[in-house]
Amino acid sequence: MKLYLLFLLMATTTVLSPGPGVVMTLSNALRFGLRGTLGGIVGIAAGAMLVAAISATSLGILLATSALAFTVLKLLGAAYLFYLAIRLWRAPSFSFTAQPTHDASLGRRFVEGLSLQLTNPKAIFFFLSVFPQFIDPAQPYPRQFATLVLTYSTLVVVIHCGYALFARRAKGWLQSERGGRLLGKLSAGSFAYFGASLATAQR
Structure with missing residues (x-):
């Protein structure tokens, strides 16, 4: 295995970066408490x-052996991350109080x-474009x-x-307009950073 510590750092930063999964976890924690977040986290x-299993199939092999396929997916992934960054930067602040309450089963x-x-492009592009490099x-x-x-899932x-x-x-702060706006800007900055990192990644 190549550069495991670098993978650990990159995976940690990827999971830490605010995105749909983080927003869902924060929302569930605010509505249901810590216990109510466990199902979603798992x-x-x-x-x-x-x-990750999909990345191990023929598609993953294709990306690992074809420079053109790797480059195309890399640029598509970077473009999508930049799109998310722009959309999040322009979007209204995150609101956790406006979300409906459901059963916390x-x-x-x-x-x-x-x-x-399964529908998170950040995870899909991470495994398909970044995984093979390690x-x-x-x-x-x-x-x-x-x-x-297992490292990624544990993180x-x-x-x-x-x-x-x-x-x-930080319930009160997160539910404030200022807290929601800051979280949105952090999300945008994270996506822009990873878009740039993905665009410049080498095989």
Whole structure:
């Protein structure tokens, strides 16, 4: 495996960056408490594993062996991240109080988290474009793949639980207009940063 510490840093920053999954975790924490966020957090982690599994199929092999396919997906991913950054920068501040309240059941939250991650372009492009760069062809592929996937999924659980604890402690601030506006700007900046990083990434 190549540059595991760099992967750990990049994966941590990716999971930390505000996005749909983080917003869902914060919203659930504000509405249901820490216990009500667990189903969604586990769903997001499970979704990450499924997306990673897709990257191990023929599509992942194609990206690993074709410079053109890698470049096209890399540029598409960067363009989409820049689009998200612009949209978030211009959007109104995040509002957690305007969201409807649903049943805080573990199963319902799990399905929501799983569905969100499976349709999250940030996760899809991360696994398809970034993952192959940390695989050493000279070493057994399954062991490297499992290590990277489990690392990412564990980071999802740990970091999102941290976000949930933060949300409970900063409930008043997050529900204020100023807090929501700052979270939106941080989201935009994060997407712009990763769009630039993805655009300049090398095989």
